Amino acid sequence: MRRNIVHPGADSLNYEIRSIVAIGRRIESLGVDMTWENIGDPIAKGEKIEPWIKEKALEVMNDDDSWGYCDSKGVQDTREFLSKCVNDRGGPQINAEDILFFNGLGDAISKIFSEMRREARILGPSPAYSTHSSGEAAHSGYEHLTYKCDPKNGWLPDIEDIRNKVKYNDTITGILLISPNNPTGVVYPKHILQQVVDIAREYDLMIINDEIYSHIVYNGAETVHLSEVIGDVPGIALRGISKEFPWPGSRCGWLEVFNRGNDSNFDRYVKSLADSKMLEVCSTSMPQMVIPKVYGDSRYIGHLQKRAKMYESRSKEAYDILSPVKGISVVQPEGAFYMTVVFEPDVLNERQSLPAANQAVRNYMEELIKPGLALDQRFAYHLMASQGVCVVPLSGFCCSEFGFRFTLLEMDDEVRISTFKKLAQAIKDFLSC
Numbered sequence: 001m002r003r004n005i006v007h008p009g010a011d012s013l014n015y016e017i018r019s020i021v022a023i024g025r026r027i028e029s030l031g032v033d034m035t036w037e038n039i040g041d042p043i044a045k046g047e048k049i050e051p052w053i054k055e056k057a058l059e060v061m062n063d064d065d066s067w068g069y070c071d072s073k074g075v076q077d078t079r080e081f082l083s084k085c086v087n088d089r090g091g092p093q094i095n096a097e098d099i100l101f102f103n104g105l106g107d108a109i110s111k112i113f114s115e116m117r118r119e120a121r122i123l124g125p126s127p128a129y130s131t132h133s134s135g136e137a138a139h140s141g142y143e144h145l146t147y148k149c150d151p152k153n154g155w156l157p158d159i160e161d162i163r164n165k166v167k168y169n170d171t172i173t174g175i176l177l178i179s180p181n182n183p184t185g186v187v188y189p190k191h192i193l194q195q196v197v198d199i200a201r202e203y204d205l206m207i208i209n210d211e212i213y214s215h216i217v218y219n220g221a222e223t224v225h226l227s228e229v230i231g232d233v234p235g236i237a238l239r240g241i242s243k244e245f246p247w248p249g250s251r252c253g254w255l256e257v258f259n260r261g262n263d264s265n266f267d268r269y270v271k272s273l274a275d276s277k278m279l280e281v282c283s284t285s286m287p288q289m290v291i292p293k294v295y296g297d298s299r300y301i302g303h304l305q306k307r308a309k310m311y312e313s314r315s316k317e318a319y320d321i322l323s324p325v326k327g328i329s330v331v332q333p334e335g336a337f338y339m340t341v342v343f344e345p346d347v348l349n350e351r352q353s354l355p356a357a358n359q360a361v362r363n364y365m366e367e368l369i370k371p372g373l374a375l376d377q378r379f380a381y382h383l384m385a386s387q388g389v390c391v392v393p394l395s396g397f398c399c400s401e402f403g404f405r406f407t408l409l410e411m412d413d414e415v416r417i418s419t420f421k422k423l424a425q426a427i428k429d430f431l432s433c
């Protein structure tokens, strides 16, 4: 090209959760049945939609209005409904204008970063859900700035690390939290969220909390929404229905904006998010119209409780199978539907392998596994080639620890338990090489 048309952040667009699929598919084509443990899609893992939720969606579909455009910010009635839900918690009071719909939270996250001034940085967790870390890195043109979440401390954020980074790097303009967390499954208790908000208040920052899993909480943890701790600090909560209805194909997520009026620069930025939505006309109307009908139904709480119980029992199942394995550590999740295995320092090396399922796969592995490949990626590739299980290496989550993430989503009890056992055995075999 006459001019370089590639954005400086183009190399940062990395989504290991999906990029590993190409390798898995190739291995599958060579004769290995693959169990896909890479993606957080409950439907793909066999969850059936509650008939009453389907009926609500059908009612909306039968309403011709749901086939049309809606307001750029989203369906007015739904935004009013959601703002009331926030206000009922008693924190900062918002109205429909403070709710902004997107085509899934992935779309919202991209807009959050693309509309932000390049020099303004958001400090995010490590490990991190890749859409955030890649989005922030791509927007700034630099590596994503992260704070540590410590597996030895139940994956909680290291508050001192946050404070130091904020204090000594004045480009940091906001702190991103993901609670309940993907990939670790930790739910931040109220006092931790409060401490992060206090840092934001002290240094004049905004807080973003990704709450897409906020209604999938178990093992004694409690849902704490950002609105319950944000006080007077500018903040944005990210919400969606992909995980909790669950309806990932709806491509429907929204922002709840707090304390817009307390900072004119924050207010201008939020306006730019809404303006950018206007250029696109609007997000998908139909799922937005379903939200009040489902959230407002008395059966919804029971539905959430049933799912939380299901993940609680699966988290115990996975923990019981994996925690005795030497050379790794696991933390029992309290929210979302993932579990992360961390390899202890120095247990991985470039000589380790697992027997490939057949000669063709062995040949492919020789092509694929090159010196310098992240050691947890090597493990993940060998795991696919040998056991036919596809997990996501932790190094793909902007993390310096080696490990991997798998899901608690499989609905078939036998398949799920057998997968957890395969993981435990593969780790033992790999580490004993």
Ligand SMILES: Cc1ncc(COP(=O)(O)O)c(C=O)c1O
Binding pocket: 040, 103, 104, 105, 106, 107, 129, 131, 178, 182, 210, 212, 240, 241, 242, 248, 251, 252, 253
């Ligand atoms: C933490 C987190 N945020 C956002 C998303 C994106 O969700 P959506 O389906 O609404 O785009 C995901 C999806 O896995 C996620 O795990």
